[in-house]
Amino acid sequence: MSVYTTKEIMEIIPHRTPFLLIDTIEELDPGVRALGKKCVSFNEPYFAGHFPGNPVMPGVLIIEAMAQVGAVALLGLEQWKGKTAYFVGIDKAKFKQKVLPGDVLMLETKIIKCKGPIGMGEAEAYVDGKLVAKAELTFAIGQ
Numbered sequence: 001m002s003v004y005t006t007k008e009i010m011e012i013i014p015h016r017t018p019f020l021l022i023d024t025i026e027e028l029d030p031g032v033r034a035l036g037k038k039c040v041s042f043n044e045p046y047f048a049g050h051f052p053g054n055p056v057m058p059g060v061l062i063i064e065a066m067a068q069v070g071a072v073a074l075l076g077l078e079q080w081k082g083k084t085a086y087f088v089g090i091d092k093a094k095f096k097q098k099v100l101p102g103d104v105l106m107l108e109t110k111i112i113k114c115k116g117p118i119g120m121g122e123a124e125a126y127v128d129g130k131l132v133a134k135a136e137l138t139f140a141i142g143q
Helices: 006-010 057-076
Strands: 022-030 033-039 085-094 104-115 118-125 130-142
Touching: 022 118, 033 057, 033 085, 057 085, 057 104, 057 118, 085 104
Parallel strands: none
Antiparallel strands: 022 033, 033 104, 085 130, 104 118, 118 130
């Protein structure tokens, strides 16, 4: 059973369709980590152009989905409720495998450092238990 549904996620982070890239939060330890799920559908708007006849989820959107999971982990803390987590850096990004329509993307982001409103997370994305992407994400929390 999910910890948060899509509707509940939208109460925490400001993202909306078509840019809300997570469907559910499956596990949550506020301020520490979150595990999210994205069911990748052939109907995603980006597949029309990436790539016609050979649909592949863009790596930048996989990274954004991992960041959104991290934002839920952070903004789940009482001190950050109602704020926005802004993306300020990406380091050590690696893509290991394509993400295709029909895949279920599991996204885990761990908060590894947080000093005031600035911090860093380690994020990984999996399909069928196989690592498809990973990165270090830096964020700033603001209005």
